[in-house]
Amino acid sequence: MPLLTLDSISLAFGMHPLLDQASLNIDAGERVCLLGRNGEGKSTLLKIVSAEVVPDGGTVRLEDGAVLAELPQNLPSDDSRTAYEVVSGAFPETGQLLSEFHTLAQQADEASLDRLMKVQERIEALDGWRLDQKVTAVLAQYGIDPDQRLNTLSGGWQRRVLLARALVGEPDILLLDEPTNHLDVPAIAWLEDALGAFRGAILFVSHDRAFIRRMATRVVELDRGKLISFAASYDQYLALKEKALEEEERENALFDKRLKQEETWIRQGIKARRTRNMGRVRALRAMREEHRQRRVRSGTASFAVEDAARSGKLVVEAVESGFAYPDGTPIIGDMNLTVFRGDKIGLVGENGTGKTTLVRLLLGDLKPTDGTIRLGTNLKVAYFDQLRGELDLSLNALDNLSEGREFIEINGQSKHVLGYLQEFLFTPERARSPVRVFSGGERARLLLAKLFSKPANILVLDEPTNDLDVETLELLEEQLAEFAGTVIVISHDREFLDNVVTETVFLDGSGKVREYVGGYSDWRRQGGCFPSEASGARPDRHDKATRTGKQGSGKKQSKSPVKGQSRPAPQSEPAIKPAKMSYKLKLELDQLPGQIEALEQAVASIRGRISASDFYAGSPEDVSATLEELEQKEARLEKTIERWMELEGQA
CATH class of the missing domain: 1.10.287.380 (Valyl-tRNA synthetase, C-terminal domain)
Known part of the structure; x- marks a missing residue:
């Protein structure tokens, strides 16, 4: 019996069917990657599995006694609880008592001692000390300080604490929604190892292709409301999917050709007002209904970068430059770096090593405290903010982009704003929707649309791959590769770096900046490694440089007949003589x-x-x-x- 069964799941928002009789089985130990375009309903499907969303129809069945846990997509904004409190919270009542016991044990007044005894008695009644041992053991296993407060940790370590909470209850199936977002490469590698050691089943959504390749034992695609399973690796899935799309296009073309022929036939009959073969008429009616019910695969994003006039050959030159904060904390030290027009540079380093500070130095937003940084001429910069701070959530997509313009110029061609947004897969209706209701992928596409609508010869992209579906991601890679200007990318997406950058700049956390020819894989082949890989990971604080940088502001399904209900026996229809037409x-x-x-x-x-x-x-x-x-x-x-x-x- 499958561990998890989704049977004919249907869900619609208004007239748009998000899930249409979708079915899926997951067996114990499987690691299933759920793929699909932005807005197809992947996150919603996970919420249906976790019972957070109730579908319009269909059933979700978990094997009797099976335990389900999930790693949330979004990190807590300001959670001051300790790591122990967060992990023990997996056991609601017992966890609260254990946390209270640890707090009271550090106090010495009489009232605290009385309460401590009562809490201890309740913990013993719930067999809480055994759970306390499990919490302590998993914290030690993941190298987490139990007294570290969550809001003092980086995104990678917060994710580590939340995974410990998810796994402390020894679940049979784990749900993950974009688990690598905002993680640096060492944190992603640690996550891959931790999940590899987990023996339960995993259902996860991700667009990180390197992560999918390592983790997935099966790929399931959500496409136009249906779930299509590929018992294959990610690369095998890509080949199979391409063949499936070619076959679908061929079948649709043949069907449309037949439909066109039948439409021609029926219209000839109309014009001649002659009686036609009614069996053929009924067949045409069925073909029309089949064509109407066909859910056409949505188009692929199609966009281009607006080139500004060329910058000077020299973009920026740093000579023995460095930066430190007024308290003397060094961020960048003794940097020698030259960027020429057309260079495509990837910045690599653990969170907190100063990548954002380095970008601000190179763009002239910060002045070096040591050495010199010389900027080139005619620099026009477009900046992609990972926090989406360039978007006004109170406005719709059209107003966010237009800024009062009706037409925009893209490489000398005038385009209406609505038509331009359609290239980024925004329908006129969606373009007039407020940005606050957009998914993460839609916000990323809108920010790209806004970014590429302005002339630029330098593109600075801070984590551009978060939330983008694979097809849009691949198109972005193509555009960046063809862009004649300079590209500076901060990214932890290993494949994206390999496909885009020609030079890797590594920040080791001590202030040193090193250059390597090629992408991420080339850097690794040249001996590149992260400090945590050699010295062991330590909980790291938020990046001080980052904090000083730019911040972003149902319908019911009809009941089926009752099982076992008797039905009247079919009656033969009497022959009826056709009546004369009036x-x-x-x-x-x-x-x-x-x-x-x-x-x-x-x-x-x-x-x-x-x-x-x-x-x-x-x-x-x-x-x-x-x-x-x-x-x-x-x-x-x-x-x-x-x-x-x-x-x-x-x-």
Whole structure:
């Protein structure tokens, strides 16, 4: 029996079906990667599994006695609890008592001693000391100081504490949603090792291709509401998926060709007002319904970087430069670095080593406290903020991008703002939605749209891969590779670095900055390693440089018949002699071909207006009215053809 079963899960928000009869089985010990485009419903599916969201239909079954745990996607914003309190919280009542006992044990007043005795009695009644040993053991296993407060730890160590909390209860299945977001490479490597040692099943969502390659034993794709399982590695999945899409396109093309032929046949029959083979008419009706029900795969993002005038050949030159805070804390020391036009540089280092400070020095936002930094000429910088601080959450996507403009210039070509947003997969309706309701992937795409709408010859990208789906990520890699200007990337995505950068700059945490030719893998081959790999990890505080840098501001399913309910025996239908068609119906049948022809012309005319390049330049009211008119005319045309088919059958 499977450990976890999803059976015919359906969920819709408004008229949009997010999950459509989706089914999945997961066996004990499997590590299943859930893939899909941004907005397909991957996070929602995990919430259905954890019972946080109730589906419209279908069932979720967990094997009797099985324990489920999850590692949350978002880190706590300001949690002052100690690591012990967080991990022991996996056992709600007992954990609270154990935390209280540890606090009271450090106090000496009489009232505290009385309460301490009562707490101790309750802990013993709940067999709490055994759980205390489990909490202490897992904290020691992960090298976590039990008294360290969560809000003093880096993102990597917070993730480590939360994973300890998830695993202390010895779950049978673990849910992970983008677990590598905001983690540095050593933290990701530690996470991979920790999950590799976990013997339970794992269902995880990730777009980190290196992480997927190491972790996944099976890939499941959520595509247009359906779950498609590939019993394959990630690379095998890519090959199989490409073949599946080619086959789908071929079948759809053949189907559409047949449908077009049948539509031509039916219209010839309409114009001639002749009775046609009604079996063929019914088959056409079924084909139309099948075509209507087909969920077309959404388009792929298509965007380009707006090039500014070329910068000077020299972008920036640092000579024995360094930076330290007023209290004397050194961040960067004795740096010699030259960046030329066209260089693509990846900054690598553990969290807290000063990568953000280095970027601010290179851009002139910070002045060095030692040495000199000389900037080149005609520098136009576009900055991608990992905290999405460039977006106003109270505005919609259109207003965030337009900044009062109706058209934008992209490499000499004028584009309407709505049309430009469509290249980033925002429909006109979605473009007018407030950004606060957007998913992480949608916010990342909007920030890319905003970034690439401004002329630049230097792109600075701070963790650009977080939340982007694989297809958009690959397109971004292509655009950066073709960009004629300079690119500076802070990223912990190993494959992204390999595919984009030509030079790796490593910050070791002591202030030293070293250059290496090539990407992340080249740096590793040249002997590059992180300090924690050699000296053992220690809980690290927040990056002081980062803190001083820029900060970002149901419908019900109808019940099926009751099992075992008796049904009446089928009765044979008596033969009925067809009634003679009335004069009124004959007159209606004669008039229908002309009505159909007029509607077809009207639909063609509206479609021609919509396909015009300046269609979306009109007012939102006019655009919406035209789209609504097309929908009404198409519905009326379909209804009129259905009526003709009905009357032709009677005739």
